[in-house]
Amino acid sequence: MDATSLANPIEQVKVSHGDGGSMSRIMAIARNAFREAVRDRVLYNLVLFVLLLTAAAIFIGELSGGQERKVIVDLGLSAMLLFGTFIAIFVGVGLVYKEIEKRTVYAIFSKPVGRGEFLLGKYLGLCLTLLVNVVVMGIGVSLALMYVSRGWDPLVLVIWPAVFLLYLELMIITAIALLFSSFSSPALSALLTFFVFIIGHFSSDLKGLATSLGSTSARWLFASLYYLLPNLSNYSFITPAAHGQAPAAAFVAMTTVYAIFYIAVVLAAATFVFSRRNFK
């Protein structure tokens, strides 16, 4: 919530008077974070995505030897993850920093807004931005599939569970970006979040190292890292989706529960760190 967003009189009243309790304050901050992202032209990436998919749908048939449906799904969902990760990292790390840099955070905390509410609002605002992004991209992939199939394609239904898992992954990355940005500079936060994204996809190697090493302390170290870092490989269902395989309902449910717990822990840690910062 920068100076321009605070200029919105309705939100200002809501934030300043705290009517409706904590949830309404969080939602007001979330709405403003979403508007801020829209104003910052974050959703412009959708234009690039649409161009990419259109080009792929038209030209990929000639290059892929009849595998255009698979390539459309791989390309579409991979681009969704890549663009989403960049938004989560680069917008996520600036959420708090910008407020501090522009000193608007002082104005916000002079009102009855808790630090946790502020962080949660910011987080939900970016998640809403990512949700819009992911849903529009999912519709784009579905339309591209129907274009190359010249009509209805059963893959259209199969990709949505994969899109949901991908969105959960982006929510986790956003939470991590927010945690780092609560105590570090944007550049370092972006770097650290990117490292977590990479290591999160190597989680099976961490587990393998934890079980195969001879040294007990090393085993403990890697086992701790395996459980501390997010297991993002659980959310990679792009390749099976391209082959028409949907994840089992139980798997989706458990990965959702894992994401909720993990995000809760990360946001709690971010709140803990952020509440110790002195803005007086």
Added chain:
Amino acid sequence: MKTDSIKTNGLVLLIIAGLIAAISVSRWIDAHRGPLNAGADDESLYLNGKTARRISLAFNGLAADWYWMRSLQYVGKKIINLPDNVELDDLGQLNLKTLAPLLDTATTLDPQFLDPYEYAAVVLPSVDVNQAIRITKKGIDANPNAWKLYQHLGYIYWQQKDFRAAADAYGRGAAIPGAPTFFSAMKARMLAEGGSRDTAREIYRQMFEQSNDDSVKDMARRRLMQIDSMDERDVLRKLLTAYQTRTGHCPATWKEVEPVLRSLRLPLVADAAPMDPSGAPYVLKGCDVELDPKSEVPGK
């Protein structure tokens, strides 16, 4: 105001002129310099499949598509300089040494991606048969219920005239739930008459019906035409031999044997020459018959 407009127009003109100049210079450089990296296509891959899979994070499917398309482009670039009637299963002359690593990497990145296995089974045997068998077996290990892979393996062994191994592959494919009934028949046929034309016809017919790849379908279609043409040429040779026995000389033109050709109900062109399955006229050479050089039917 007017100054602003002049400035804007000047800048737009400068951008357009600059772009035209840059493109012209670039085209001149391209025209006057040799290939940037001759032989780059044949360079060994920097990454093996396992490493590529490890570093591709969640993008392994997309990376597999990339390697798959690279494989097609790699073969396509080499084929483009060959005559039109070169067959996909006879590319040994092209020195496709990078094809096996490309297909291997694509299938390691996405083991469920079946088309690269089919391509390996069809194209690789003429380049490196051991790699073709290894990649197909890798596919079977990763997709034990994919009966198509047993069909590919059987095809490779059949090409190598290892009919017992081919029969074994078809037999194992037949045991998979949902496998077509022709698997059992093919097993028996491989053991009884693996080298016959009927077996070859059946193999290519199944390949034509089962494949999703247009280039493989086209190759199977042309091989089927070739087998039909072999049968037709056998009949024509018998006919010509009989004519020679009867008259003491070979016919100078197809007109001389037209009544017999008509009785055989072979499609004829205007000068009574019989047509091969692609619609080109057979060429009479004494008492022998050959394919027209323009025919679509493969010569070998």
